[in-house]
Amino acid sequence: KQEVTQIPAALSVPEGENLVLNCSFTDSAIYNLQWFRQDPGKGLTSLLLIQSSQREQTSGRLNASLDKSSGRSTLYIAASQPGDSATYLCAVKGRGSYIPTFGRGTSLIVHP
Amino acid sequence: EAQVTQNPRYLITVTGKKLTVTCSQNMNHEYMSWYRQDPGLGLRQIYYSMNVEVTDKGDVPEGYKVSRKEKRNFPLILESPSPNQTSLYFCASSLSWWQGDSYEQYFGPGTRLTVT
Numbered sequence: 001k002q003e004v005t006q007i008p009a010a011l012s013v014p015e016g017e018n019l020v021l022n023c024s025f026t027d028s029a030i031y032n033l034q035w036f037r038q039d040p041g042k043g044l045t046s047l048l049l050i051q052s053s054q055r056e057q058t059s060g061r062l063n064a065s066l067d068k069s070s071g072r073s074t075l076y077i078a079a080s081q082p083g084d085s086a087t088y089l090c091a092v093k094g095r096g097s098y099i100p101t102f103g104r105g106t107s108l109i110v111h112p
Numbered sequence: 113e114a115q116v117t118q119n120p121r122y123l124i125t126v127t128g129k130k131l132t133v134t135c136s137q138n139m140n141h142e143y144m145s146w147y148r149q150d151p152g153l154g155l156r157q158i159y160y161s162m163n164v165e166v167t168d169k170g171d172v173p174e175g176y177k178v179s180r181k182e183k184r185n186f187p188l189i190l191e192s193p194s195p196n197q198t199s200l201y202f203c204a205s206s207l208s209w210w211q212g213d214s215y216e217q218y219f220g221p222g223t224r225l226t227v228t
Contacts, residue, residue, distance in 0.1 A: 043222045044204075046217065091155075102154055104154045
């Protein structure tokens, strides 16, 4: 069964730092990996979707990479801002499953 | 605006009183699903629907029912709510979720349910 792990569980950084969030998955047979942002008590907002055939996707200050063979994805946030403070979750759609698998998330605080 | 809507956003109820949480999407998506989110347990899928009249159990279906009579709506029904169903619930949709498909999931704003 697919398992998704996100490390670290929590991260606190000063404003302006470039940072990397990690997402690992155990079964490399996936169709895609999606990164989400969740503000406290709110819904999930889609950030980036990487197809299994892609190596990376970019949106503004965000860059997500995918290394399917090693079962890893990273979300790179450039020049972090206090408004980036949120929980970031990754989810994979695996082959042979109709249920996506989510990680537990990384809680990010960017302090001024 | 493309969106997934849920109602109500907040609900406090008592044990055993049947309730329905509605979910609607305006993107003509085939796939819809329900999740619950609990501290320390993350997001867990309750039920999903591949299309109208096609529903199946997710990871935690006990105590819940769903129906998909129209493409845009996917209500979640708690026939006899219990305190362990107190949680934050999310509805989500995607264009399609068949094997070979690869589309984004879009989430609703959430419904915070408290069962006393």
